Amino acid sequence: MAGCSLTARGCSRVTSSPLAEFPTPARILGPVGRFLRASPVTAGFVLLALILFILSLVFHPGELHEGPRHWGAITTLSFYRQIDPDTWKNVSPELHGPFDLWKGEWWRLVVTGFHHGNILHLVLNLWVLALLGPLAERQLGRLRYAVFFMAATIFSICAEQFWGNGVVGLSGGIFALLGFLVIRRRHDPQLAVELPDDRWIQYLFFCVVMAGLSALEIVAIGNTAHVAGLLFGVGAGVLFEQRKWIVAGGALAAAVLLVATGYFAVHPVWLGRYHWYLARQEGLESSVRTAHLRAAIDHDPRLTGAWLELSREQQADSRPIDAWRTLLEAILINRHSLELLDAAGEQWRLLVRLHLEPLATEVANETLGDESADWLKRIDEAQSQASLRGEELPDEAESEWIFRIDPSRGSLLIDRVAPTIPQPEKPSGLPENTPDSAGEGISL
Template identity: 30%
Template sequence: MEQAKLPSCYRHPGEETGVRCTRCERAICSRCMVNASVGFQCPECVRGGSGTGHSRTANHPRTIAGGRITAGRPHLVTQVLIGVNLLVFLLGSLNPALIDEMVLIGFAFDPDLGRVVGVADGEWYRLVSSMFLHAEIWHIAGNMLLLWLLGGALEEELGRARFAALYLLSGLSGSAFTYLIAAQNQGSLGASGAVYGLLGATVVLVRRLNRDLRPIMALVVFNLVITFTWDRIAWQAHIGGLIAGVIIAYAMVNGARERRAVLQGAACALVLGLTLVTVVLRTAALS
């Protein structure tokens, strides 16, 4: 006789479980169950009962990285980042001069502006502004698709603050690596650096959860092939973001719980510190 299949967790459809919330009776996996005075509760019921004596006995639910499990809009940061990228792309399409002011460039003379421009000339903001630039519709379409597919899952597992730090630091690392290696007068659009950071982080997370690595590894290989075979691609941003994403994500999902916050902070500080040192040394060499 065929064995009955267990229900799937309502927040993680791929996770089978025999545990149900004692209040709403929805199926919940080990990552979602919250200890209560009797049995377990789901994150929504814990929040819904906030202020009652029953809910005070429950611990705040946490993700694998220690972030709070958020109800309602779990992918808020991902949606905001997509919105910012789309807005910048629209503004750049309407006003191409805006792209010239935001693009990542080391040190060059701009005949249109009649002056020297670039990070080495004091325009450090270009390291950040270039993280939201795209050249063509296919460029932003591909990046936003990956951001939606990878960002949602990562934000859910890491929490909003940690996911935002992962995205921004990966993008900044990609910009710094481009600034270090690329020609000083070569303009670069560095939005893909942050997305490649999400690729690296997803590999780490999938391995940590003991899931099948083959789909994500195939996606990484596919994108790396494009990186090194397609003309006019800033491969430096891709590699810098990928490495940063792996380092940060490893620290976020590994290590003992009591030392987790310290390890995460140290990894983020290390990546940021190396990025700043890279920028300062490159600027000194170009000045």
């Protein structure tokens, strides 16, 4: 600190040493201590995110993308099969999703928000949380703030599950904080000073820019979670100023909404992939498996793999004509699928061997209509070419399925971090002598 010393000529300025401003531990820990005392709930959220990030790295150093899943993150998985000792193959690329969640592990909805895809994602989220969290904590009080932030984060995660993808990050809850504070600042002059117009407008502008980049598939962002969190926060901000009985009713409605969205996040019955996943469960009766597969293609007729599995299930149930009809219905919808065309050709050859060609032709005429002759010609040509190549359809019924993290599906970071594609790794849970060759990744 500058001072004044008396000399024979008067007062002269004395400049302090630069070392006086050196960042000592006390100067560093002082603001941290004040932050912990003033905003303990926000500090707890920050600490939890840091702990989960460290645990994922320390206890799974060789499995970068398996770590978050082990510690509760919602990740995108897919089915793999070992082709030979050195090769694992994703046998159903169309079938992917948060299988851990779909099998009933609902608690991941609570934990996954505190996971982050990488250090940049973590730093960005925690930085904004440290800025906005204390403002909301002071407005709401510690208990109500903790409940509000957790509910907003879970709600935004559930909203993102509408698409059936893995998701990590606190951004949904952070946008809820922003929405709440923007409404509250109209009634609190001090808050309006602490959160000026230019700052919150910058946050929203950043969100719009990131949403545009996401639409262009430049970055992977959970825009649904962002919007859901923002609306949740705005609603809470409006409700905050109402009479007590209205606030109580709004809180009850929010609780019911949260339970409902959580249920449908675990059971996304509108997704064809979800019903297809259910059909893959062990120990199902043929009728149940068939019903799940039929539901899968009813909700998403583009799932060619589900059509194929349905036809194989019908064939295994000694219903070759039904299997044939299923394949014909499939190629009418998925006209450019060579896999379906080959399967139809294989089924046609089987029906000929069973002396069911007249009935099969009749079914084709009923199903394909005026296009029947053209399609039968294409099917016959496809089968002839497959026979020349010596190809046979794989017997999927005898395959052992293992669902692993899908490296080709970036999990949505509710932020601006692009997805990463990991190097192939061995799936966890396999015998020690298995090769390190199967692809493994996380939905980012």
